[in-house]
Amino acid sequence: MLTRITPDHPVRSSEITSETQYESRRQFLAEAGLIGLGVAGMALAARNAGAQTPQQGTSIGGAELKPELTPWDDVTSYNNFYEFGTHKSDPAEHATRFRTKPWTVKVEGLVSKPGSYSLEDFIKPHKLEERIYRHRCVEAWSMVIPWLGFPMADFIKSVQPLGSAKYVEFTTLLDPQQMPGQRSPVLDWPYVEGLRLDEAMNPLTIFAVGVYGKMLPNQNGAPLRHVIPWKYGFKSCKSIVKIRFTEGMPKTAWSVANPSEYGFFANVNPTVDHPRWSQAKERRIGEFRRRDTLMFNGYAQQVASMYSGMDLRRNY
Ligand SMILES: Nc1nc2c(c(=O)[nH]1)N[C@H]1C(S)=C(S)[C@@H](COP(=O)(O)O)O[C@H]1N2
Numbered sequence: 001m002l003t004r005i006t007p008d009h010p011v012r013s014s015e016i017t018s019e020t021q022y023e024s025r026r027q028f029l030a031e032a033g034l035i036g037l038g039v040a041g042m043a044l045a046a047r048n049a050g051a052q053t054p055q056q057g058t059s060i061g062g063a064e065l066k067p068e069l070t071p072w073d074d075v076t077s078y079n080n081f082y083e084f085g086t087h088k089s090d091p092a093e094h095a096t097r098f099r100t101k102p103w104t105v106k107v108e109g110l111v112s113k114p115g116s117y118s119l120e121d122f123i124k125p126h127k128l129e130e131r132i133y134r135h136r137c138v139e140a141w142s143m144v145i146p147w148l149g150f151p152m153a154d155f156i157k158s159v160q161p162l163g164s165a166k167y168v169e170f171t172t173l174l175d176p177q178q179m180p181g182q183r184s185p186v187l188d189w190p191y192v193e194g195l196r197l198d199e200a201m202n203p204l205t206i207f208a209v210g211v212y213g214k215m216l217p218n219q220n221g222a223p224l225r226h227v228i229p230w231k232y233g234f235k236s237c238k239s240i241v242k243i244r245f246t247e248g249m250p251k252t253a254w255s256v257a258n259p260s261e262y263g264f265f266a267n268v269n270p271t272v273d274h275p276r277w278s279q280a281k282e283r284r285i286g287e288f289r290r291r292d293t294l295m296f297n298g299y300a301q302q303v304a305s306m307y308s309g310m311d312l313r314r315n316y
């Protein structure tokens, strides 16, 4: 709903925010070709986003993080997306002509309803929500990012994994023509990531299709990536074309490249250092001071129980 602003109606910052969010969501749906949802659907999407207001500062929405949002310019120009080069500025520079339409996502493996979906069909059954999450790169920088997406659990339930499925594997597009970084053996392409099924089903885990209410810019993993806010950024796979349910632990691109430095779990943990640097602190992009890194990136209440009894030094 648009709030009319008159001199006798001082506008509160919360109203400005929701108005902007509503407008940007409408823009998103139009850009994404999802306008078929209709006005009622859009209002619903806007209301659902509102329902994410956190309780006691611990909820999944992270409204307590809103004042800390990393500016759009930083979120979209300081990126790791090695398919487009290894410097932070490469993806924004070299992904401008990356084609994300049409886009197909394959669902394979130990699942009752395998299939091949157009991006539109993949997204359409789900309600888009805004999720403001801390992002902590293994390189000890961090951001706070307002994603637009939907819970991965909703998707997983809809395709009905078999009882034998214990992990989910995600694969990025392989296309050296379009992705110049794939012409060098920096990683064993295509980029592959994986989650244990319970991690993938955790309410914090989302598929993201937008950021700041707009469609994902190519450098941020258009048109589909996932986000797991208690893990280091490299666990979040960009430009996903395949989702496979497996019984065994998937081989992931970074642990294949360097198993002693990057493990399967990659939970943010200030007490377990990377072999070459400490993980105790981080620098928020746009700030000078260094902040303490929080256990599970500040999401311990929602995720720590999944790892009870596990040695987090061995399972890094
Ligand atoms: N396909 C692919 N996905 C990727 C990467 C990559 O190089 N290729 N880099 C990862 C790393 S290390 C980080 S920190 C995040 C960065 O996401 P952002 O650019 O949206 O901040 O993407 C992750 N996903």
Ligand SMILES: [Mo]
Binding pocket: 080, 136, 137, 138, 139, 232, 233, 234
């Ligand atoms: Mo990263």
